[in-house]
Amino acid sequence: MISFENIHKSFGSRGVLQGVSLSVPTGAIRFIIGASGAGKSVLVKHLIGLIRPDQGRISLDGEDITHLTEKGFYTVRMKCAMVFQHSTLFDSMSLIDNVKLPLRKHKNLTSSEAENEAMYRLEQVQMAKDARRYPADIGDGLRKRVAIARALTLDPKYVVFDEPTTGLDPLAAVNVDQLIRELSDEFNVTSIVVSHDLRSIFTVADQIAMLYNGQVLLDGTPDDFRQSDDSVIRQFIEGRATGPMEFPKASRG
Amino acid sequence: MGLLLSRQHQRSALLRAFALLSQTFLWLGRGSLRRRRQQFIEQLFEMGNRSVLFITVTLGTLGMISVFQVLIQVDRILPEYSVVGPAFLLTMVREFAPTIAGLMIATRVGSGIAAEIGSMVVTEQVDALRMCNAEPVDYLVAPRFAACLIQTVLLTMYGGVVSVVAGGLVANLVWGIPYEVFFRVDNITYSDFLAGFLKCVAYGIAIPIAAAQAGLETEGGSEGVGTATTRAVVNASFCVVVLDFILSGFAFFFLFD
Ligand SMILES: Nc1ncnc2c1ncn2[C@@H]1O[C@H](COP(=O)(O)OP(=O)(O)OP(=O)(O)O)[C@@H](O)[C@H]1O
């Protein structure tokens, strides 16, 4: 069970989150949607201590993790993995070394001890044959798959996917959607998925929250969203360029 | 690190720089270089390659021009060339070799450090490191810091030699001053070398810290990297000038008689 309570976060004078509350029950798949710059990435990074709230409370399995130290977050980061939006692999390491890194740092394994496990994870995302290549040599979609493999190496109970299907071809995107569903159905993994991808939103999500102007505009099931007659939500899920929706300013203060 | 980033707007830049410096020393003490030897060596070569031509040209030109200008003046006032060489060597050792080399390194190496770290921040690689329980200071700052410190000392010595030789050539070829008159070192003492050495060590410490700090504090997307790089060069050069002032004063009062 993950819960965010009344989270506020500003950068300079720019209030990105202004009282966001939402919770994710164990084993559920929670989607977070919203326009670019709405603060989706900022919100999910609070869970693993990469960003600290100005105000509010975050708890994980009933434990208050809002004020943990950087060291204290190590244990949180072991059970709570994240796939970053930029599919951030370390450029200076081969793909397999990237996947090994969490094993070596969190579990103190040597490079050869981590080898088999890392290989298995790469196979899971059909990337084993490229294990020795470097991130710069492969495309964005493939990097994203390796980033997913790396996030899953520690068998996390929670996974945050920040736009996991953006930049993937439709087939690979369906694969990722299935993987997320499987993690939830078979391993009771709790997922938070940030996404713009309407297809995955309506096929995979258990619950959806839409961020708008620093707050949760609607929190509900896919059906709630389909039936909503809020004009901003209609505009978003119908993908129309014109409508009442205000877009966050690109500039930052 | 977490502290450093999360409260960044509440603490002054100088305090944050000292915090970063002490964390860097902490990680170096914990054997960061041993674990990241390959990265350290790569950085050492990259920084050297990046700057060596630059330093050769700037310090060589500077040596030639300053000897030339001084000789023109000396020619007018007192045609007595024997003082020029020793005075030139002395100011080179104490002042110009370390400070000009420091400024050049602040631009070349400082911008490189900030751009590399900054682009890792905006592409979330720094977040990903923290996620893997790996300290960014340990992984990114410590190897660059050590490499930059060593290269600053080496490049300064090299640059000093280049400018002195270039100056000597001008004196000899243009003005016909014999080498044994120009290169008289008997009035240069260990204190002079010590003063020059202290300066380049101080620059070697300040430049990578100022640059890494600018890199780690990059905000926004790729345009943020540009801002961070500029800030790194400005701050690092400023550090060089201020440290030059402080250390020159220190040397004047405590080292030279
Ligand atoms: N570390 C930071 N420092 C300053 N501003 C930041 C920082 N991180 C994010 N922001 C700002 O917060 C706002 C929200 O950013 P965020 O990345 O959460 O958007 P998003 O909803 O994930 O959008 P996208 O779909 O483009 O990823 C943006 O305006 C961004 O510039």
Ligand SMILES: [Mg+2]
């Ligand atoms: Mg985002």
